[in-house]
Amino acid sequence: MAEVLVLVEAANGSLKKSTLELLTAARTLGEPSAVVIGAPGTAAALKDKLAEYGAAKVYVAESEEIDAYLVAPKAEVLAQIAKDAEPAAILVASNAENKEVAARTAFKLDSGFLADAVEITAEGSAKQSIFGGAVTVTSRVAKGVPVISLRANSVSAAPAPGTAEEVSVPVSLSEGAKAAKLLERVEEAKGSRPSLQDASVIVSGGRGVGSAENFSVVENVADSIGAAVGASRAATDAGWVPHQMQVGQTGVTVSPQLYIALGISGAIQHRAGMQTSKTIVAVNKDPEAPIFELADFGVVGDLFTVAPQLAEEVAKRKG
């Protein structure tokens, strides 16, 4: 069976949910091979879980140098593995960095890159949702190995045993891959909530929330459902929450099962990042707010009364 390379991502020593989704999606195309590119020791902690989700092989490309430079090393190593393995496809999870890695890999392989797939077919073509969800296109890569980035929450991860046979890959980076040097990685506020990228439920607050302190209203709803917290640019610009929480065209693009917008008007740039959410709920005191055009369920009212009641009701129903 054809091999399908899956770029592995982990945080704090455990696999990201999106990697499990990729391994699941890869099985429709062939046999998944996990590719771990990172600092020495990264793969060891991940192997069991990779086996559980069907990885037949685990390529281990470990070097201190990988994380010392931006993007280019990963593309170089991934392309090198692909040249030897001749896989049926290469899959990565859609996020800013992976898309850059994937595109540069496709460039090196003289193939093509399909971004933000919401479905991958057995023939290796991809469905993409464009123009804010108004149109769905089916695309394929015209030559060479298709490199595809898959949006989080597009498939549900399902285990299937694999042998996870380890293949060690020597890393020796070209000078060109060391052009953009990572000086420092700064972590800004990050709580225990799920990350926006992976979350299946997101509760976001906008200018209507009014202040940093008031954001607890949004957080309480999120915590009642076990959701990630997002925000509009108005809220991140005001400094109420860190900019990483921005959902939208220039923030994170999300596609969760459920998106709850509190005090967000629904500007086109915000919609661009959340429009393909499966179910959308909005609370806004302005009945004319454009967010209601998208909402499956909307409440015209004051978020400061509606949101706490929602959090309480959810908690009650959970018992």
Next chain:
Amino acid sequence: MNIVVLMKQVPDTYAERKLNPADNTLDRDASDAVINEIDEYAIEEGLLLKEAHGGEVTILTMGPDRATESLRKALSMGADKAVHVVDDALHGSCAITTAKVLAKALATIEYDLVIAGSEATDSRLSVVPALLAEALGVPQLSGARKVQVEGSTVTIERSTDTGYDRVEGATPAVISVVEKINEPRYPSFKGIMAAKSKPVQSLSLADLGMSPDEVGLGASTTTVESFQEAPPRSAGTIVKDEGNGGVAIAEFLASKKLI
């Protein structure tokens, strides 16, 4: 320091956008065309760097004839000149080809920095700057919310999921910027008048030493096989809060098995 800013003309996001059923490419005539919003931030950053370090700002675009309107607007903001890669054969080019063409065009310009936007609103790819760095073999400094230049060293703050990365590279380099970086200026009346006489150079594929079969739909590394309009979102239920809005949402979520 000479700076090239990459500007793409895109259909206005506020208007309805369409694909052309004849070849499944973006119908660029169906709607108003504007400067890709984030590219205005790239232009502003170019102008700010020029004001701090001297040199010239050149706007580079690859796009159809009508992109000249957007080039004039960029020139009216204060850029010095523009280069327009325009050739019918380019229609339908994929991101990889776009990067190759832009790289060829850059070979005709003297530059220390290339500044792009982080994402075009039509393609929503966010990969052309990375591909261009790959094609040119220069540092990729993308996703910048802050740019600092000292001599030939460029340092950026790259926005990440959990904070930011400080990344450094030597010129020549490709930067892409996010909208946190600055506030683009409006063209002044004087700027608009001055823009009319600023040089705009057109380059054809032949000028770049490329042949039509290297670009366009035929050479595209990706193909759109088909497209469907998504069924319109069925109108949702909108209720006015009469004191039980929160409970009503919970009931809706429960009915959808979301809680």
